[in-house]
Amino acid sequence: MPAHVLRFWESRFSQVRPMKKGGGRRYYRPEDIALLRGIRARLYDDGLSIKDVQAQIRTQGVASIAVAPPGGQARARPRSAPPPAEPVEDSDAVLAQQDDTRERLGSALESLLAAREKLNKALQ
Numbered sequence: 001m002p003a004h005v006l007r008f009w010e011s012r013f014s015q016v017r018p019m020k021k022g023g024g025r026r027y028y029r030p031e032d033i034a035l036l037r038g039i040r041a042r043l044y045d046d047g048l049s050i051k052d053v054q055a056q057i058r059t060q061g062v063a064s065i066a067v068a069p070p071g072g073q074a075r076a077r078p079r080s081a082p083p084p085a086e087p088v089e090d091s092d093a094v095l096a097q098q099d100d101t102r103e104r105l106g107s108a109l110e111s112l113l114a115a116r117e118k119l120n121k122a123l124q
Contacts, residue, residue, distance in 0.1 A: 001040065009039060012050050015062050031066070038065035 006026075010016050016035055018026040028036070042048045042056070042065065057065055
């Protein structure tokens with residue numbers, strides 16, 4: 001989770017209270033992490049607004065939002081495995097296409113390098 005998002009959520013959810021050490025470093029306790037995971041799930045996965053999540057915390061308590069860490073006793077929702085990759089029926093055709101693409105990219109790179117060299121000479 002990006003630091004700016006955590007800081008913003010700290011300003012919106014008073015229940016998130018990381019310990020602050022010297023130099024302004026924040027240390028999140030396991031309870032903070034569980035709450036932040038729950039907030040993230042409600043906002044991103046469930047599509048709730050910040051006001052909706054704040055209201056849920058107010059009416060149902062922090063425990064209704066907090067999510068156990070992976071490997072904990074419970075998870076808010078199990079994550080499904082990614083769908084299996086579709087098999088490639090003609091690997092020779094794929095390899096030929098990759099070789100063609102590689103050649104075209106190499107040619108484009110040579111053209112760009114030549115153009116850069118011309119520009120450098122013109123600027124001198």
